[in-house]
Amino acid sequence: MTDTLQTQAPQPEAPPEAPKRKLNLNALLVEGRALVALVIIIAIFASLSPNFLQPENLILMTRHVAMNAILAIGMLMVILNGGIDLSVGSTVGLSGVVAGYLLQGYDMPLTQLVAYPAVWVVVVISLLVGMLVGLINGVLVSRLNVAPFIATLGMLYVARGIALLITNGETFTKLQGEPALGNTGFLSALAGAPLGIPMPVWLMVVFAIVFSVVLNRSAFGRWLYATGGNERAAELSGVPIKKVQTRVYIISGFCAAMVGLLLTADLPAATPRAGEFYELNAIAAVVIGGAALSGGRGTIRGTLIGAFVIGFLVDGLVLVGVSVFWQQVIKGAVIILAVAVDQLQQTLQKRRSVKRVQVQPRKPQATPAG
Amino acid sequence: MFRRLTTAAVAVTFTVGLAACGGSSDTSAGSSPSTSGGGATSASAGGTIAVITVDPSNPYWKAEVDTAKSEAAKLGYKTTVDAHNNDADKQNQFIDGAISKKVKAIILDPAGADESVGAVQKATTAGIPVFLVNAEIAKQGIAKSQIVSNNAQGATLGAEEWAKSVGEKGQYVELFGNPTDNNAQVRSDGYAEVLSQYPDLKRVQKETANWDRAEGKAKMEIMLSAHPNIVGVVAGNDEMALGAIQALKDANKLKQVKVLGFDGNQDAVNAVKSGEMVATVLQPIVEGTKAAVKQADSYLRTGKTGASTEKQAIDCVLITKANAGSLTNFVLTQ
Numbered sequence: 001m002t003d004t005l006q007t008q009a010p011q012p013e014a015p016p017e018a019p020k021r022k023l024n025l026n027a028l029l030v031e032g033r034a035l036v037a038l039v040i041i042i043a044i045f046a047s048l049s050p051n052f053l054q055p056e057n058l059i060l061m062t063r064h065v066a067m068n069a070i071l072a073i074g075m076l077m078v079i080l081n082g083g084i085d086l087s088v089g090s091t092v093g094l095s096g097v098v099a100g101y102l103l104q105g106y107d108m109p110l111t112q113l114v115a116y117p118a119v120w121v122v123v124v125i126s127l128l129v130g131m132l133v134g135l136i137n138g139v140l141v142s143r144l145n146v147a148p149f150i151a152t153l154g155m156l157y158v159a160r161g162i163a164l165l166i167t168n169g170e171t172f173t174k175l176q177g178e179p180a181l182g183n184t185g186f187l188s189a190l191a192g193a194p195l196g197i198p199m200p201v202w203l204m205v206v207f208a209i210v211f212s213v214v215l216n217r218s219a220f221g222r223w224l225y226a227t228g229g230n231e232r233a234a235e236l237s238g239v240p241i242k243k244v245q246t247r248v249y250i251i252s253g254f255c256a257a258m259v260g261l262l263l264t265a266d267l268p269a270a271t272p273r274a275g276e277f278y279e280l281n282a283i284a285a286v287v288i289g290g291a292a293l294s295g296g297r298g299t300i301r302g303t304l305i306g307a308f309v310i311g312f313l314v315d316g317l318v319l320v321g322v323s324v325f326w327q328q329v330i331k332g333a334v335i336i337l338a339v340a341v342d343q344l345q346q347t348l349q350k351r352r353s354v355k356r357v358q359v360q361p362r363k364p365q366a367t368p369a370g
Numbered sequence: 371m372f373r374r375l376t377t378a379a380v381a382v383t384f385t386v387g388l389a390a391c392g393g394s395s396d397t398s399a400g401s402s403p404s405t406s407g408g409g410a411t412s413a414s415a416g417g418t419i420a421v422i423t424v425d426p427s428n429p430y431w432k433a434e435v436d437t438a439k440s441e442a443a444k445l446g447y448k449t450t451v452d453a454h455n456n457d458a459d460k461q462n463q464f465i466d467g468a469i470s471k472k473v474k475a476i477i478l479d480p481a482g483a484d485e486s487v488g489a490v491q492k493a494t495t496a497g498i499p500v501f502l503v504n505a506e507i508a509k510q511g512i513a514k515s516q517i518v519s520n521n522a523q524g525a526t527l528g529a530e531e532w533a534k535s536v537g538e539k540g541q542y543v544e545l546f547g548n549p550t551d552n553n554a555q556v557r558s559d560g561y562a563e564v565l566s567q568y569p570d571l572k573r574v575q576k577e578t579a580n581w582d583r584a585e586g587k588a589k590m591e592i593m594l595s596a597h598p599n600i601v602g603v604v605a606g607n608d609e610m611a612l613g614a615i616q617a618l619k620d621a622n623k624l625k626q627v628k629v630l631g632f633d634g635n636q637d638a639v640n641a642v643k644s645g646e647m648v649a650t651v652l653q654p655i656v657e658g659t660k661a662a663v664k665q666a667d668s669y670l671r672t673g674k675t676g677a678s679t680e681k682q683a684i685d686c687v688l689i690t691k692a693n694a695g696s697l698t699n700f701v702l703t704q
Contacts, residue, residue, distance in 0.1 A: 049596065056621075057595040064588060169426040169435075171583075173637055267583055267616060269637075272427045274584060318592040324549070324578045 033341060034289050034305040037334075041309060045316035052319055059198065065311030066200035067259055069304055071278060072285035073207050074255030076303045077248040079286050080215075080228045082295025083141060083148035085249060088256040088282055090159035091133045092275025095126040095260035097163045100172030100270025102126075103186060116181040119189065123261060130257020131250050133159055138246030152249075156279075163272040172270040190265030200262045204304075207255065212300040224248065228295030284310050284331075288338040292346075309334070417474035418448045419666060422464050424479050424504075424551075425455050428581065428609065429635040430655060431479070433700045434504060437656045438477050441663040447474065456550050458485035465489045469496045475666040476500045477659070483508040483552050499669050501662045504655060505552055506681065515665045516681045519653040521553050524632065524686025525560020528651040531688055532604060532630040535648045539570030540601030543593045545586050545614060546578040547606035554578075557606045557632055565604075574600065579610040586613025594621050602628040608638035608650055615646050634689055634700055642694040652687040656700045 045052045071088050078085045102122045105114040117125070133155055140151035177183035192199055215221035223244045226234035235241050259278070264270045289306030291298025313334055317327045421438045423431045435451055442449045450473070454461040461481045468476050469492070476493055478500055480486035486507045490500045494512050502516040510516070536542070544561065547554030558576075565571050574597050579585040590603065590613060603618075605611035611631030618624040624646060631638045634652030641647035661682070665675035689697055696703050 051595050051598070054595065057592075060591050060595060064591075164427055167427070169432045170429065171427075171637070263584065267587060267613065269583060269612075271583060273425075273582070315592050318577055318589060319596045321575050321596065324546075 033345075034302060034309055034338070037288070037338070038305055038309050038312065041312050041316060045312070045320060048320045049316075052316060057319070059196070059201075061312055061315045062308075063198040063200050064315055065307050066198070066204035067262060068278070068281045068285055068311060069204045069307035070200070070207050070255050070259050070262075071282040072289075072303045072307050073204075073211050073300060074252035075279070075282040076286050076289075076291055076298055076300065077211070077224065077251045078148070079283075079291050079293060080224050080295055080298050081245055081248045082228045082231065083245070083248070084152065084283070084293070085134075085137065085252045086149065086152040086279050087133060087137060087155035087159055088252060088259075089275040089278035089280075090156045090163065091130050091253055091256035092260040092263060092278055093272055094133065094159045094163040094166075095130045095257035096264035096270045096274050097166050097172070097272050098129050099123070099126040099186070099261055099264055100175060101166055103175050103177060103183060103270075104172050105181070116177075116183045119177065119183055119185045122183070122186065123190075126261055127254060127257045130253040130255075130260065132253070133256075134250035134253020135246065137253065138249035141249065142242040142245035160272070160276075167270070167272045169272070171272075173268070175264065175268050175270070187265050187268050190262055191268065200266075203258065203262070207258075208300050208304055211251075215300060220244065220247070225296055228297070230296070281310060284335045287342070288335065290342060292342075306338075309338075416446050417670075418450060418471065419663070420464070420468035420471070420473040420476045421449050421451045422461065422468070422476060422478045423451065423453050424481070425453055426451075429637075430607075430633045430653070430700070434479060434655050434659050437659040438503075438663055441660050445663065445667045447667070454481050456481045456548060458482055458489070461486060462489050462492075465493050469493060469498060473498060474670055477662050477666065478502055478513075479504045480507050482550060487512065499666065501666045501669075501675075503659050503662045504653070510680055513680065514669055515662060515675050515677055517658045517662050517665075518681075518683055519655065519658060520683040520685050521556040521653075522560045523683075524651040524653065524688075525557040526564045527686060527688040528630050528632055528649055529561045529564035529604065531649045531690060532602060532628060533565060533568055533571060535628045536571070536601045538568045541572050541574045541597060542600055542602040542604060543590075543597060544573055544576040545589065545603060545605040545610040546576055547610070548580045549578055551581070554581075554606050561604050561630075579605075579613065581607050581609055583609045583613040586610030587617045588613075590614040590617035591621070594618070594623065600627055602630070602648075604630040606632060608633040608635045611647060611650070612637055612641065615641060619646075634687075634697060636699060639689060639694050639697050642689055642691060645691065649688060649690045652689050652697060652700065652702060654684045654686065654700075658684050 042052075051057055071092070075085055075088065099122050102117050102125060105116045108115045137152050137155055140146040141148050175186055177186060190199055194202065215224065223234065223239045226237070226239050227241045227244050231241055256275075260275065263274055285307035286298065286303050287293065287306065288309050289298065289302030289304070291302060310331070314327065314331060317330060322330070419438075419442050421435060423435050426432045426435050431453075439449050439451070450468075450471070452464040452467070454464060458481045465476070476498055478486075478490065480490070480502055483506055487509045490502070490507055490512050493500050500513045502513045502518075504518060506516045506518050507513065544558065546558055565573070575593050577589040577593060579589050586605065586609065594600070594617065603611070603614050605614055608631040611629050615624065615629055618627050618629070628648045629646070631641075631647055631650035632653075634650055638647055638650045642650055661684070665677055668674060668676040687702060693702070
C-alpha cells in the first residue's frame with residue numbers, strides 16, 4: 001500500500017520565482033524610468049543651452065528643486081498612506097507669515113511692550129504651526145473619516161485665510177532683526193549657503209536621509225507601507241492605522257512649514273499668498289517618482305528624482321526661452337506621460353504574473369491501483 | 371451617530387471657512403449721517419456700496435480697498451469688500467451678491483476687459499450703477515465711470531527713465547504680469563513702444579511672473595543664467611521687480627543691472643530711495659478710487675457723476691530718487 005502511495009505522490013513543482021526579487025526589479029524599472037527621464041531632460045537642455053550645466057545654474061536649479069523636494073517628501077508620506085494633502089501650499093504661506101509676524105515684533109496683550117522672540121523660538125513656533133495644520137488634517141481623516149481630498153482642501157482655504165487675516169493683506173519685510181533685540185540670524189541661517197550649497201539643498205538631503213531611514217528601517221515605515229497597501233489587512237494585523245494616518249499628515253505639515261521658513265528667508269519677505277499651488281508640484285514630483293496614488297508604493301529616492309525631473313524641466317524651459325504657455329503644456333504633458341507609462345507598466349506586470357500562474361497547471365493525479 | 375454629527379459640523383465649518391476665504395469681508399464703515407457740504411441732501415445718500423477688488427494681499431489693491439472704504443465712510447456709506455483675484459467667474463458671483471443685497475452702487479476693479487462687460491451690464495440692468503477703477507471694460511455706455519490710471523503713459527515714462535539709466539544700449543529682459551490681466555499687456559506694450567526706438571537696446575527674454583515676488587525672483591535667477599550680460603530688467607509691477615532685485619543681490623549683479631518697476635508700492639519706493647531700483651511709476655490709485663467714490667456719491671444724489679466723460683484716465687507719476695522721499699502709501703505729498 002505504501003509503495004503505491006509513494007509512486008502516486010505528485011512531483012514537487014519548481015517553486016515560482018521569488019516574489020521579493022520581482023518586486024525589486026519592478027521598483028527599479030519604475031524608478032529607472034524617472035531617472036532615464038531626468039537624464040534625457042539634462043541631455044536635451046544641455047545641448048540647447050550652454051548655460052544649463054554651468055555650476056552656478058545647477059546650484060540654482062537644485063535650490064528650486066529642493067524647495068519642492070522637501071514638500072514632496074512630506075507628500076510622499078501621505079500618498080503612501082493612500083491619502084493626499086492639498087493644504088501644503090497654504091501651510092507654506094501660513095508658517096512663513098507666522099515667522100514674519102513674530103520677527104516684526106508683536107504687541108503683548110495687556111502691556112505696552114512689544115515682544116521680539118529669538119530666532120530659534122520663531123522657527124520652532126512656525127514649525128509647530130505647520131504640524132498643527134497637519135494634526136487637524138490627520139484627525140479629520142483618521143478619526144472623523146473625512147476623505148483626505150476634502151479635509152485637506154478645506155484646510156487649504158482655512159490656512160490661507162488665516163494667513164491673510166494675520167497679515168491683514170500686507171507683506172512682512174522686516175526680517176533681519178536687530179542685534180539690540182536679539183532676533184538676528186533668521187536670514188543668515190535659512191538663506192545662507194554653507195560650503196557654497198544653499199541651505200534648502202542641505203535640508204533636502206537631511207530630510208531625504210532621515211525619512212528614508214524611517215521608511216525602510218523603522219516599524220513606522222513598515223506600518224505605513226502596510227496601511228497603504230491594504231489598510232484592512234494592516235488593521236487586522238495589529239498596525240495602529242489611526243496613529244499612522246495622523247502622523248503622516250503631521251509630517252507633511254512639518255515639511256510644508258520648513259519650506260515656508262526657507263521661502264520667507266529667500267525672498268526675503270513673508271507674503272500671505274506664498275506657496276500658492278505648491279501642492280501641485282509636490283504631487284507631480286511624487287507621482288513621477290513612481291509612487292501610486294492609491295498608496296503602498298513609493299520611495300524617497302523616486303520622489304527626489306521626480307522633483308529633479310519637474311524642477312529641471314521647468315527651469316530648463318525658461319532657460320531656453322520657450323514661450324510661457326508652451327511651458328505649461330509641456331509640464332502637464334510630462335506629468336501625464338509619467339503616470340500613464342507607470343499605469344501601463346503596472347498593467348503589463350499584472351498580466352505577466354497572471355500568465356505565470358496559468359503556465360503552471362497542477363499535474364494530473366494518477367488513479368490509485370485497485 | 372456621533373461620527374455623522376461631527377462630520378456634519380466639520381462640513382459646516384468648512385463651508386463657512388470657504389465662504390469667508392473667498393476673500394470677502396463685510397465691513398460697516400460707520401453710519402454717520404451724510405455730510406454733503408451745504409445744499410439739499412437727497413434721499414439716496416447713505417446705504418451700502420459694494421467694493422469689488424482684485425487681491426488685497428497686494429499693497430496696491432489694499433490701498434484701493436482702504437481708500438474706497440474711508441472715502442465712502444466720509445460720505446456716509448457702508449461698504450462691503452470682495453476680491454475676485456482676476457477670476458471672471460468669482461467676479462460674477464460677487465456682482466450677483468451685490469445685486470441681491472440691493473447695494474446702492476458698485477465700485478469695481480474688473481477682471482478682464484472683455485469678460486467683465488456682462489457682469490457690469492447685469493448690475494446696471496438691475497438698477498445698480500457701476501463705477502470702474504484701475505482697469506476698464508471693452509464697452510462704453512454701461513458703467514457710469516471708468517477711472518483708470520493711464521498705464522500706457524506711465525509705462526512710457528518709466529521706460530524712458532530706465533533707458534537713460536542703462537545708457538540706451540545693451541541687452542535686457544522683461545518680467546510680464548498675469549497674462550489674464552489687461553494691464554500686463556498694456557504696460558508691456560508701453561515699454562516696447564519706447565524701448566524699440568533705441569536700436570542698441572535688445573530684449574533677449576520675456577517671462578511671466580504673475581505679479582508675484584517669489585516667481586519674479588525664481589524667473590530672474592534663471593534668466594540671469596541664460597543671459598549673464600544683461601544691463602537691465604523691466605518689470606510689469608513692483609512685486610516682480612522686488613523679486614528680481616533680490617535675485618540680482620544674490621548673484622552680486624545689482625550694480626550692473628538696472629531695474630524698473632511699476633505701481634509705487636512702499637517697498638519699491640524704499641528700493642528707489644536706496645538706489646536698488648532705478649524708478650517706479652506711481653499709479654494714482656488713491657486719487658482714482660477717491661474720484662470713483664465721489665462720482666458714485668454724486669450720481670446717487672444728483673443723477674450725474676460730475677465728470678465730463680465716462681472714461682477718465684489719470685496720469686501716472688514717475689518716481690525716482692528725486693521724489694521718492696515724498697511718496698507714502700501711494701500718496702505723493704508735495
